[in-house]
Amino acid sequence: MAILTVATQAFEGQRPGTSGLRKKVTVFQQPHYLENFVQSLFDVLPDAAGLTLVLGGDGRYHNRAAVGTILRMAAAKGYARVIVGCRGILSTPAASALIRHHAASGGIILSASHNPGGPDGDFGIKYNLGNGGPAPERITDAVYARSRDIDRYCISDQPSPPVDQPGRFQLEQMTVEVCDPVAVYADLMRQLFDFDAIRALFRSGFRLRFDAMNAVGGPYARALLEGELGAPAGTVVNGEPLEDFGGLHPDPNPVNAEDLIAHLFADDAPDMGAASDGDADRNMVLGRAFVVSPSDSLAVLAAHARLVPGYRQGLSGIARSMPTSGAADRVARALGIPCYETPTGWKYFGNLLDAGRVTLCGEESYGTGSVHVREKDGLWAVLFWLNLVAASGKTVETLVRELWREHGRCVYSRHDYEAIPSARAEQLMRELRAALPGLPGTTRCGLAITLADDFAYTDPVDGSVSTGQGLRVVLADGSRVVFRLSGTGTEGATLRVYLERHEADPARHDVPVQQALAPLIALAEDLARIRHHTGMDHASVCT
Numbered sequence: 099m100a101i102l103t104v105a106t107q108a109f110e111g112q113r114p115g116t117s118g119l120r121k122k123v124t125v126f127q128q129p130h131y132l133e134n135f136v137q138s139l140f141d142v143l144p145d146a147a148g149l150t151l152v153l154g155g156d157g158r159y160h161n162r163a164a165v166g167t168i169l170r171m172a173a174a175k176g177y178a179r180v181i182v183g184c185r186g187i188l189s190t191p192a193a194s195a196l197i198r199h200h201a202a203s204g205g206i207i208l209s210a211s212h213n214p215g216g217p218d219g220d221f222g223i224k225y226n227l228g229n230g231g232p233a234p235e236r237i238t239d240a241v242y243a244r245s246r247d248i249d250r251y252c253i254s255d256q257p258s259p260p261v262d263q264p265g266r267f268q269l270e271q272m273t274v275e276v277c278d279p280v281a282v283y284a285d286l287m288r289q290l291f292d293f294d295a296i297r298a299l300f301r302s303g304f305r306l307r308f309d310a311m312n313a314v315g316g317p318y319a320r321a322l323l324e325g326e327l328g329a330p331a332g333t334v335v336n337g338e339p340l341e342d343f344g345g346l347h348p349d350p351n352p353v354n355a356e357d358l359i360a361h362l363f364a365d366d367a368p369d370m371g372a373a374s375d376g377d378a379d380r381n382m383v384l385g386r387a388f389v390v391s392p393s394d395s396l397a398v399l400a401a402h403a404r405l406v407p408g409y410r411q412g413l414s415g416i417a418r419s420m421p422t423s424g425a426a427d428r429v430a431r432a433l434g435i436p437c438y439e440t441p442t443g444w445k446y447f448g449n450l451l452d453a454g455r456v457t458l459c460g461e462e463s464y465g466t467g468s469v470h471v472r473e474k475d476g477l478w479a480v481l482f483w484l485n486l487v488a489a490s491g492k493t494v495e496t497l498v499r500e501l502w503r504e505h506g507r508c509v510y511s512r513h514d515y516e517a518i519p520s521a522r523a524e525q526l527m528r529e530l531r532a533a534l535p536g537l538p539g540t541t542r543c544g545l546a547i548t549l550a551d552d553f554a555y556t557d558p559v560d561g562s563v564s565t566g567q568g569l570r571v572v573l574a575d576g577s578r579v580v581f582r583l584s585g586t587g588t589e590g591a592t593l594r595v596y597l598e599r600h601e602a603d604p605a606r607h608d609v610p611v612q613q614a615l616a617p618l619i620a621l622a623e624d625l626a627r628i629r630h631h632t633g634m635d636h637a638s639v640c641t
């Protein structure tokens with residue numbers, strides 16, 4: 099029973115990105131790599147005496163080993179209690195819910211989310227604060243700074259307790275509580291949604307296909323949809339969390355969720371389709387033969403929130419990440435509530451939610467959430483849609499088409515160029531950034547540019563400033579092209595090009611999206627010379 103102090107050397111590159119530190123599993127498997135990062139975090143955090151920590155992850159390869167190490171280090175740090183999900187499993191929104199429920203001082207979430215898993219895949223770790231939300235830049239920057247000169251870490255010499263079943267254990271002076279990963283989360287969902295109405299919907303024969311992509315969402319979706327809401331067995335597919343996701347890539351987009359989309363476009367399609375990602379914070383929603391754009395999803399939920407018990411009082415405001423379409427802004431305007439535009443990543447929503455300025459948040463990357471936790475929440479979004487369908491008697495497609503009819507359609511697409519050599523991607527961004535000041539007032543590809551800048555955000559609550567959050571070029575008619583480099587990838591760089599154009603004319607709402615955006619796609623190429631820099635003549639993925 100001793101706390102060991104182990105000498106170590108700093109590793110390069112332990113800077114958290116959009117959502118924590120993500121690296122290849124093989125990088126995390128290097129001796130001391132995980133320990134260094136965790137100790138850097140612990141060195142930045144205050145004394146842990148009397149405090150509770152929540153711990154769990156998406157169950158991917160290396161999750162179990164990492165849980166054991168972190169428990170032994172948490173004991174050394176002096177936490178009074180760690181609450182860990184059974185088998186080391188917690189979805190990201192469930193971890194957020196647990197932190198809040200137990201008034202924990204924070205939580206460590208082990209996930210690389212939508213990145214591929216398995217021994218050759220990715221692993222990740224991030225820290226959430228006592229509000230349940232991702233640590234802000236001030237903390238992640240401090241952790242990174244600490245990781246650069248760390249020279250020792252502290253760890254208990256005791257074996258970490260088993261986490262296969264719920265129970266209580268002692269590790270040094272610390273209590274380890276192994277909990278059911280679903281219970282607290284399920285209870286929260288019961289408080290928000292009209293479960294009776296959703297039950298009646300399923301009883302009436304409504305069919306849902308929920309693809310959990312062999313990731314952590316499965317147990318939550320099964321327990322609630324099949325276990326409690328009466329959806330028939332088999333509604334949830336790929337529902338067992340597997341260490342390698344069974345070879346699937348749990349990033350629900352048109353490429354990786356191809357199978358789900360095929361089911362929704364088949365002759366005997368169910369009424370609604372949904373999928374969640376590796377850590378179950380993302381959601382994809384489909385109607386029968388109808389794909390819902392994530393930006394539209396946020397707008398529909400906002401427009402009808404009063405139909406849902408948890409939001410009957412109405413919304414205080416909405417927040418969306420800058421590249422997300424302006425559909426939510428239009429709904430906010432109609433509702434007479436503010437709409438905030440933040441940088442990409444859920445950590446920027448925390449202050450707005452804590453301050454009560456917004457109730458719903460969303461990102462174009464299949465992320466939607468609310469004040470109920472401080473993370474985006476995949477199953478929550480699906481339950482919200484089910485509740486809306488049940489309460490309105492309308493189909494998913496009708497709800498979206500009504501949005502378009504009332505506010506016009508924000509035609510939207512994101513083009514991702516993956517695995518570009520980093521130096522080339524940086525060169526592209528450097529050249530484009532340098533060209534921005536000369537763009538406003540000019541016409542390119544026949545389009546009049548009115549604004550071009552590198553997006554910076556001043557948090558209205560604490561005044562903190564975040565710069566370099568995406569290059570945006572805005573046209574006279576409000577259309578936009580935004581360029582960003584991904585902050586979650588682990589291989590080279592990924593260029594994201596976000597394209598948006600508002601279409602007021604209902605007769606043109608069914609023009610295929612890529613066709614409707616063709617002038618903007620041409621403008622993006624003209625401005626950034628993507629082909630020249632990347633050698634790629636089309637995007638790897640279009641969402």
Ligand code: VG1
Nearest residue numbers: 116117211212443461463584585586
């Ligand atoms: C991506 C998305 C962003 C999201 C982030 C984390 O970041 O674009 O909207 O918040 O992933 O999602 P980036 O930097 O790669 O564009 V998750 O579900 O991977 O934690």
Ligand code: CO
Nearest residue numbers: 211212377379
């Ligand atoms: Co995720």
